[in-house]
Amino acid sequence: MSCSLHTYQNEVDVAKGKHSITSNWDDWKWQLANCVKTIDQFERVMNIKFNHQEREKIELTVRKFPLSITPYYLSLIDRFSYQNDPIFRQAFPSPEELEVVSHDMVDPLAEDRDNPASTITHRYPDRVLFLVTKTCSMYCRHCTRKRKVGDQESFFQKSEILEGIEYIKRTRSVRDVLLSGGDPFMLSDSRLDWILTQLRKIQHVQIIRIGTRVPVVLPYRITVKLVRLLKKHHPLWINTHFNHPREFTASSCQALERLANAGIPLGNQTVLLAGVNDCPRIMKVLVHKLVANRVRPYYIYQCDLSEGLNHFRTPIGKGIEIIESLQGHTSGLAVPTYVVDAPAGGGKIPLNPNYLLSLSSDRVVLRNYEGVITTYQEPSNYKSKCCEPKFAECMRHNELSHGANESFIGIEKLLSKHNRDISLTPSNNFHLH
DSSP states (O other), X not given: OXXXXXXXXXXXXXXXXOSSSOTTTTOHHHHHHTOBOSHHHHHHHHTOOOOHHHHHHHHHHHHHSOOOBOHHHHTTSOGGGGGGOHHHHHHSOOGGGGOOOTTOBSSTTOTTTSOSBTXXXXXXXXXXXXXXXXXXXXXXXXXXXXXXXXXXXXXXXXXXXXXXXXXHHHOTTOOEEEEESSXXXXXXXXXXXXXXXXXXXXXXXXXXXXEOOHHHHOGGGSOHHHHHHHHTTOSEEEEEOOOSGGGOOHHHHHHHHHHHHTTOOEEEEEEEOTTTTOSHHHHHHHHHHHHHTTEEEEEEEEOOOBTTOGGXXXXXXXXXXXXXXXXXXXXXXGOOEEEEEEGGGTEEEEEOOOOEEEEOSSEEEEEOXXXXXXXXXXXXXXXXXXXXXXXXXHHHHTTOOTXXXXXXXXXXXXXXXXOOOOOOOOTTXXXXX
């Protein structure tokens, strides 16, 4: 395989296959078969030569965190300035990945703990994460599941998938299933169709979501046949993972267009990465490109505490700065929620600038994106006519049967008048003992 690279101005032609590489360029299986997986391949294809010292450090990194880049994504790298290229930083191993600091964790989100079945992570009351494969089209350097990259057993056995389906079937509180992995679109069409069909048979599963980076790193996988398959399983939602405006090409936009035209709502989950997108201007261009392609900017994630990601992490203040640059400065549709996926399985915690400045018994003091401070007058005679005090009667009246027997937990529990507890106290609290 040979490939001459280019600047951003030429990337659209390459992404469309108008390149002298091969007539198979837009065949997603050819792309997978020709992934760059060694330093030698990378140097040869990119016409880049690392010095001896660089080479040794990169080789050490690859031994722990393997390398795999699709030819398509590789073609987006600016080889004349690759050291600072945002595509290069996301795709090629860095010796900084071996710098493990004290707060790094192998499994920062405790996914391997909260798993009632081998393929299920159940953390939130009404939804589960369903891991359907262990393989990806490319090994992203910022992946929170770096511990699983390069797993030789890249596919789950059918029995393991069935175990997950059976758990969902008997857990009636689950109304939302998120397929992840690996990347679900690395499954064959028939395997994916079978999984979606089994989930659609479960009456209490209302929606199915798919998390994928394929439109970014392997857009040719979004074939007409695949889209036709997905349309059979509505309501279906897809969240993808664009991190930088350079990742938008004619090919990636065509993949998004096919999905959107199939009536599939699209969202995007961006990870805040130092040296890639930690800039308000870059983020604004990114969210505008997303919305223009009918993709709702859903989350900006603070980079997780996984081993080998310390060089990617930014202060949380940088994320707040980015939200400040978006809120009010562009349409609300283009403003994602900034979240920290809390360590030890704490779940997603939204973070926002402080727009609520103060409040009293009848008035709230607010500020807007320009710094204007204003007040909002609270109603003087408000009384809820729905949830309090006849909660059960309200549920019956509105036919809100799903989840009606769920118990209140967390802050919701403290706010409910049906609960007599006045505090949440850790079980190992010193004062309690």
